[in-house]
Amino acid sequence: MPPAKSLRTCPNGHQYYKSSDCPTCPQCEAEARPPDGFLAAFSAPARRALQSLGIDTPGKLSKYTQKEIMSLHGMGPASLPKMKAALQEKGLDFKNPNSRI
Numbered sequence: 001m002p003p004a005k006s007l008r009t010c011p012n013g014h015q016y017y018k019s020s021d022c023p024t025c026p027q028c029e030a031e032a033r034p035p036d037g038f039l040a041a042f043s044a045p046a047r048r049a050l051q052s053l054g055i056d057t058p059g060k061l062s063k064y065t066q067k068e069i070m071s072l073h074g075m076g077p078a079s080l081p082k083m084k085a086a087l088q089e090k091g092l093d094f095k096n097p098n099s100r101i
Contacts, residue, residue, distance in 0.1 A: 041082045045074030062092040069094070 005017040010025035029044040038057055039047050049072035055061050061069070061083060069075060069083065087093055 038086055041086070042079055043076070046076065046079040049074035058086045058090045058092055062087060062090075062095060064095055065097045066094040067097060 003019045005019045007015060007017055008023075008025075009015050010023075010028055012025065012028055014025050014027040016026050024044070033044070033047070034040045038061075039050065042050065050056070050061070050069075052072070053060075053064070055064070066080070070077075070080065083094075
């Protein structure tokens with residue numbers, strides 16, 4: 001049987017039910033989602049993972065290896081094609097893991 005959902009209130013006053021220990025408010029996450037641009041294509045966990053490194057453009061993403069990005073908490077396999085497409089659109093790619101720069 002799944003764990004019971006508990007009623008929670010976020011610091012912004014939104015009330016929501018969660019069965020996990022995750023403190024993230026769904027309403028706050030929906031309000032934080034950009035309407036367009038690079039980060040708009042990603043799920044909330046993937047977006048937070050990128051933002052934790054200050055990545056908000058394909059150019060900034062290109063400074064990291066694919067392995068570095070995929071090792072971030074919240075980054076799942078569904079995000080990889082979106083990242084690759086965003087990089088390719090700008091003529092960029094992930095940093096080469098053998099690069100010394």
